[in-house]
Amino acid sequence: MSIDYTQRIPNNVDLSSDRRLQRALENWQPRFLDWWKDMGPDGTLNFDVYLRTAISAEANGWANFGYVKMPDYRWGIFLAGQDPNRVIAYGDNKGKPVWQEVPGELRSTLRRLIVTQGDTEPASVEQQRLLGKTAPSLYDLRNVFQINCEEGRHLWAMVYLLHAYFGRDGREEAEMLLERHSGDPDKPRILGAFNEKTPDWLSFFMFTYFTDRDGKYQLASLAESGFDPLSRSCRFMLIEEAHHMFVGESGVQRIVQRTCDLMKEHKTDDVRSLGAIDLATIQRYLNFHFSVSLDLFGQEASTNAANYYTMGVKGRYLETRIDDDHVLTDSTFDMDTADNGRIVRKTVPALSALNERLRNDYIEDYTHGLIRWNRVIEQAGIAFELKLPHRAFNRRIGAFAELNVSPEGKVMSEADWKANEHKWLPTAEDRAYVTSLMGPAVIEPGKFANWIAPPQRGINNQPANFEYVRFN
Numbered sequence: 001m002s003i004d005y006t007q008r009i010p011n012n013v014d015l016s017s018d019r020r021l022q023r024a025l026e027n028w029q030p031r032f033l034d035w036w037k038d039m040g041p042d043g044t045l046n047f048d049v050y051l052r053t054a055i056s057a058e059a060n061g062w063a064n065f066g067y068v069k070m071p072d073y074r075w076g077i078f079l080a081g082q083d084p085n086r087v088i089a090y091g092d093n094k095g096k097p098v099w100q101e102v103p104g105e106l107r108s109t110l111r112r113l114i115v116t117q118g119d120t121e122p123a124s125v126e127q128q129r130l131l132g133k134t135a136p137s138l139y140d141l142r143n144v145f146q147i148n149c150e151e152g153r154h155l156w157a158m159v160y161l162l163h164a165y166f167g168r169d170g171r172e173e174a175e176m177l178l179e180r181h182s183g184d185p186d187k188p189r190i191l192g193a194f195n196e197k198t199p200d201w202l203s204f205f206m207f208t209y210f211t212d213r214d215g216k217y218q219l220a221s222l223a224e225s226g227f228d229p230l231s232r233s234c235r236f237m238l239i240e241e242a243h244h245m246f247v248g249e250s251g252v253q254r255i256v257q258r259t260c261d262l263m264k265e266h267k268t269d270d271v272r273s274l275g276a277i278d279l280a281t282i283q284r285y286l287n288f289h290f291s292v293s294l295d296l297f298g299q300e301a302s303t304n305a306a307n308y309y310t311m312g313v314k315g316r317y318l319e320t321r322i323d324d325d326h327v328l329t330d331s332t333f334d335m336d337t338a339d340n341g342r343i344v345r346k347t348v349p350a351l352s353a354l355n356e357r358l359r360n361d362y363i364e365d366y367t368h369g370l371i372r373w374n375r376v377i378e379q380a381g382i383a384f385e386l387k388l389p390h391r392a393f394n395r396r397i398g399a400f401a402e403l404n405v406s407p408e409g410k411v412m413s414e415a416d417w418k419a420n421e422h423k424w425l426p427t428a429e430d431r432a433y434v435t436s437l438m439g440p441a442v443i444e445p446g447k448f449a450n451w452i453a454p455p456q457r458g459i460n461n462q463p464a465n466f467e468y469v470r471f472n
């Protein structure tokens with residue numbers, strides 16, 4: 001069904017046929033806009049931003065680019081098309097038709113997953129609220145705004161499910177999604193990484209590279225859900241997510257490029273004296289964001305994850321392409337875990353290890369981005385390689401949280417960790433330095449801050465000096 005943009009809430013779910021639901025969502029809409037004004041990109045209400053808006057919920061439905069004031073962005077409810085023959089692909093309900101309504105016994109489980117997913121979306125907008133003030137170019141400014149609008153849309157996707165399928169509890173949860181705030185000591189966001197700060201653009205690019213990719217893997221697992229409206233919501237969200245990871249990957253690459261160009265030109269490692277970000281600092285930021293994002297996959301041994309799978313509410317990454325019985329009660333999985341102060345390899349029941357399996361899929365995805373970043377360094381003839389730290393490094397969630405582990409995977413005493421931490425994680429001094437580079441936003445079309453290279457091409461093939469944001 002095509003997207004109906006004539007409605008107050010654009011949608012492709014025939015919202016006007018359900019007046020109660022439509023009214024409930026129309027009541028939530030102004031509360032969302034108030035939240036956007038208070039917690040969304042600061043001081044931007046009047047900017048005209050060159051944004052893309054979905055014109056159809058199919059993979060090729062992105063053609064629409066144009067100037068939009070962000071509070072007028074057409075946030076709405078877009079689900080990927082329905083497959084009338086879809087069946088649950090795994091667990092106890094394998095082979096049965098997917099559910100169009102929430103089965104009573106799965107109500108609280110599904111609500112909890114939808115709330116957890118929904119909570120991350122506005123959280124990331126809150127984390128990025130001030131970045132526009134220090135944007136390195138109009139191109140980058142437009143990109144952060146595009147991401148913020150789409151995260152707002154993802155919030156709409158989850159709020160629709162809560163309102164449409166979870167009655168009064170769902171409506172209350174939808175309210176709470178606007179009341180918890182990133183980093184709020186009294187009402188924090190649910191997951192750890194979403195209460196961290198995103199104070200500078202290196203952090204932003206690392207966040208969109210590492211943390212948005214957790215989004216990709218979690219959404220892909222929820223897209224396998226037997227609850228079809230959730231599956232269809234996530235399928236469309238995944239299409240939006242790809243651009244966010246591109247912004248992260250290309251953003252870090254452009255910083256690395258600029259650093260290497262300056263190192264080569266001035267024949268020095270000391271790029272800080274030239275106002276750029278040294279590779280060692282980039283590595284420390286990478287270590288931080290990677291480890292914090294690994295925590296988002298939950299405990300290695302999780303009965304929650306096993307239950308989600310068995311009940312058919314959350315599958316594995318690309319479940320239907322995996323060649324096994326999709327029940328897993330007789331399967332095992334080999335994984336590293338902590339035991340008696342050491343990292344040991346164990347064979348465990350596959351069902352209990354589903355979080356860890358998804359974490360493996362996620363880690364494997366990194367080979368491409370890192371290769372591209374390292375190619376830039378190699379082409380400059382510089383002997384340095386950016387590396388992912390060991391999965392047990394700097395963990396707060398799961399078995400490794402009790403260990404102190406170096407980026408190479410060596411378990412050490414607390415005292416040794418403390419003595420070396422400054423080499424591995426951003427120090428207060430690193431953060432102060434990176435913050436010091438974040439000058440006032442660069443708003444002249446085609447110009448870029450000194451610490452980042454221009455992108456290889458513009459958004460929607462626009463020229464380098466395109467006016468991506470107009471200030472009024």
Ligand code: BYC
Pocket residue numbers: 113114116117120121124151190191192193211212213214215216218219295296297298299300301302303304305314355397
């Ligand atoms: N922080 O059995 P476990 C995105 C809790 S990102 C705090 O392992 P489970 C995006 C856990 O809640 C994708 N608490 O849990 C990216 C549980 O609590 P209870 C977001 C944590 O359920 C960028 C207890 O520890 N989507 O979209 O198997 C920008 C036991 O843990 C954390 C989802 O996460 C943590 N990191 O796994 C914008 C998908 N980890 O039961 C957006 C939905 C665990 O003891 N969520 N805990 O009270 C899930 O699938 C699961 O909730 C999790 C946790 C994978 C997160």
